[in-house]
Each structure stands twice: as C-alpha cells, then as structure tokens.
Amino acid sequence: MNAIKYDVIIIGGGPIGLACGLEAQKANLSYLILEKGCLVNSLYNYPANMTFFSTSERLEIGDIPFVSNNAKPTRNEALEYYRRVAIHKKLNIKLFEAVLSVKSTTNKTYEIVTKKRAYEATHVVIASGFYDIPQKLGVKGEDLSKVTHYYKDPHFYAFQKVLVVGANNSAVDAALETWRKGADVTMVIRGEEIGERVKYWAKPDIENRIKEGSIKAFFKSEIAEITDNEVIVKTPEGLVTLENDWVISMTGYQPNLDFLRKIGIKLSEDEIMKPQYDENSMETNLKNIYLAGVICGGMNTHSLFIENSRVHAERIIQKIMANVE
Template structure:
C-alpha cells in the first residue's frame, strides 16, 4: 500500500467511527488494532451492562438494537463487528503499532506485521490496557488479577475486591451471587458515587445486611498466598483470609506511547495530552486524538457517546487541509 491519507491506531468504537468517516469522504485509510475488533470491549466482563443506552452507543447513525434499553457486552461486540464487516472497513487485526516516526511531513508507522506511510495519524487507543497497580508486596502472585471476566471461577472462594467503581462493584455482586465470600476494600468512606444508579442501592443493601463485608477508608498493605493484610482507619491493620484478589482500581492510557509520538502531556495528576478541542489535532501537526485517550487520567470524562463527534471533527480538518 502506498502513501495513505490517514492511519488510525485503535480499532475500538471511536477508531471504527473514524474509519467510517474517512471512507465516506473518499480518503484512503487503515485501522490498526492490536487485538480483535473492539479489543477493549472484548476484554470487558462477560456479563457487563453499559451505563449508556443503545442509541448513545451508535456510530454514524447506524441503529443499535438491544434487548434492553442498556445493552450488554456481547450485543455491543456484535453491533460493532457488523459495522466493520458490512461496510468492509480496512481494518488490520492483531497488528500492534510499535513505532511512529515523522520525516518530511510523512508519518512512518511500523507494526509487528509491516509498515505504513501516511499523511495523518489518529490515535484512538482508549485506556483499558494498563491497570493502576496497587504497588504492594504480593501483587505479582498468581491469585491477583487486575481484570475480571466471569464469576463462576470464584464460586466457593474467599475473594477480596479492591475498588469502589463500577467494575469493582459489579464483580463483588456477581461473585457473591455465585457463592463467593466477598470482601470489598474501599479507599474512600463510601461506595463510589459514579456507580450505576440501579446497582449502587444493591451493593449498599448487601453490605448493610452483612452479605458482603466492606472495609472503608482502607488500603491493601500486603498480599500473601492465603491472606490479605489491609490498613484501615487510624493506621490499624487487619489480616483477612483470602484465596483471590481482584484489584479493580481502574486503568490509564499508554502515556509512554503518546510521549513517543511527541505529544505534550501536562505534568499534574490529570496528565492531559495537548490538543485543539476544535479539530482534535495535537501539538504535532497532522497527529490527532480521538475518544477517551483525550482525558488523560480523567478516564471518566470521555465515553463513546460524547466522543463519537471526534471522527467528524478530525476528518473535516483533514479535508480542509487537503483542499487548501
């Protein structure tokens, strides 16, 4: 393949939206995805239900029909897969981008399978690949996982779930309902306020009735083969018998990759990448950001529903430059 108009890094919903928009406007493009179609959604828990309704997850006004108002993970996988296949999008799967270099206004993109040359690059890689670590002794034990898939695995086991957001609360409830003995380790004084509104009362009731044990204002101190040591109010410590730890404390973008591209990132805790909110172009000319990656560590700010517009903004800017 010769020189292209756009290379899109990331084949999630927003990367697919960018590909659709490029295709509709007659631009040559490729979507490079390191895993399967919508790899990040594929790695969501098997029973996950979205906070958003199906119409808010639609891209390019293609109808998303789901059994319930808020679709499940498998319905989303099918929806985005059908968009890719029915529109014959140029997506290269299981192709990981290793390096991007810019020379003479041309981006040279090297992957594990080949090389591409392009005038513009869109980074739509999301944030789900790098977990926020606890950074405690024992975190590398096989019993510890930063991802959660199916509660059946934990039936009859003592499970500690670390976190207070949607992923942690969903895991705690599902594992308890499959017969696990669940402890919740929560850094703050309460269950997270952003937990889905129909789930939050459920977990609070399970805690209040004693079905799930919650330790508030607590952090993990050490993880052992058969136990877990936590620090809670006023520095006191407690040892909890334990078989598995689900450390669901959130994820972060690949800042190292963004910095390798030459994108400026703020030095405060938000770690916001630099881009023009009117065009989504970064401080590197002809290099764009799309989707949740724009929020840095504020991974709750951008979703599919409010970043779908990025595709149109970017392609409009690319066309304006091309027609000058």
C-alpha cells in the same frame, strides 16, 4: 520492504477508532485501522455480564442503528453491534498488530511501524483508549497469580474467598456477581463509601448487601500485603489478616501516555497529563496527528465516553478534507 501508503492511519480499533474509519471511508480517503488486540478490545475485556449505563442509540457510530433487547445494551450486544458494523461497512482493519513507533519522514508524512510491517500515512489518528494499563496497588504480592486487574466471569470464583479492591462500577459488579455465585466476598475501599458513579440500579444493591453483612467491606482501608493464602488489610483499626483465594483489583486503568510522549505530543504538567490538542480539529501540537476518544482526557478517564467522543471522528475528517481542498 516498502511501506504501504495511506491517507490516514488510525491507531486503535475501539468504537471511536471504528467511527474514524467510517468517516474516512465516507470521505473517500484511503485508511487503515490498526488494533493491537481483538476488535473493540477494551469492550471485550469488560465483565461478561456488564450492562452499559448509556442507551444503545448513544453508542451508535456511522449512523448505523444499534438495536438491543433493552434500552441499555449488554457487553455481548455491543460486541455484536460493532462487529456487524465492521463487516457491513467492510472496514479496513488489521487486528493483533501493535504499533511500535510513529516517526515523521522527510516527505512530510509519518512512518508507522508495527510488530509486523511498516506503513506510511499523511495523517495519523490516535484513538487508543485507556483500558490497557491497570492502576497498580504497589504492594508486596501483587504479582502473584491469584491477583487479577481484569474481571470477566463470576463462575470461576464460586465457593472461593474473594477480595475485591475498589468502589466503582467494575468493583461493584465483581463483588455482586461473585457473591451471587457463592463466593465469600470482602471489599477493600479506600474512601468512606461506594462510589458516586456506580450505576443507579447497582448502588443500592451493593449498599444493602454490605449493610446486611452478606458482603463484608472495609472502608477507609487499603491492602498492605498479599500472600499465597492471605491478604493483610490496613484499616483505621489496624492491620487485619484475611484468608484469601483470589484478589480482584478493580482500581482503574490509564491510557498509554508514554506512547504519546515518545511521538512528541505535549502533555500538561499537572497530574491529569492532558495531551495538547485543538478542541475544534482534534489536531495535536504535531501537524497532521490527531487524538480521538477517551485518550484526549489524559488521566481524567471519566470525562469522555463513546457517546460524547463520536463527534471527534467528524471533526478530524473535516479538518483533513479542508487541507485537501
């Protein structure tokens, strides 16, 4: 089967991938967005009741207004907004089509192979985010079915003994919401306190629940082992064994940097493993392959957000159009 040809292939159907598609559309370039999951898959995997820290206008793409009930929109409002953008602008996007490889061809283009078919493009934009690979605990029992690295809805955990690992927004949301649905909640936190990045309306809430003893917390602690009915926690005072039904491990996620390596994109040799790219054009060390969104930060996944990554789409298409002209 012959490869379908485009000017631009965009890998990743999150908000920044959609923004790249909008800019390509505006420039009259033929383009295709490839997403391995559902539309804005990372946002879909956020907790069901999540509220963004950003205001709605900072999440807008393509100059399309985002109207929400409150200044800070919810996950569901964001899903509705990006879906309506895709519909209204008739974005060319294929969902549930994971990219397997990107290879250069003899005619100065790239072959993009997915699990369904092959494509060919002069330019490739990688906007694949970082929500697909959880940071593992690396302990015995982590693969038990009672352990999850994604938290969705609190009702499931009602009246259960729940252990939440982590101290940032996702962990705090999971702890507070499951506790309010009647769960017996314990937090295990590696540091000495709740994370500094926790949303300002949630931080005093979780701190007060811990202080009053409604939610138990072990600071400067980590999980040593997980069993079917218990969790063993390593604390400053020694090992503590807790009865347990479910473990919600909110220890963060990481981008698929191995995918970048396989393509040939260079990464920094430090622990950040930041990809090499030009800040002005977003072009990597590979000609006509660009990065957009949070993946530009490597393992520093908290340096880039939707609101400060939207400009990447404009930079990339400007660079492409400059080459065309």
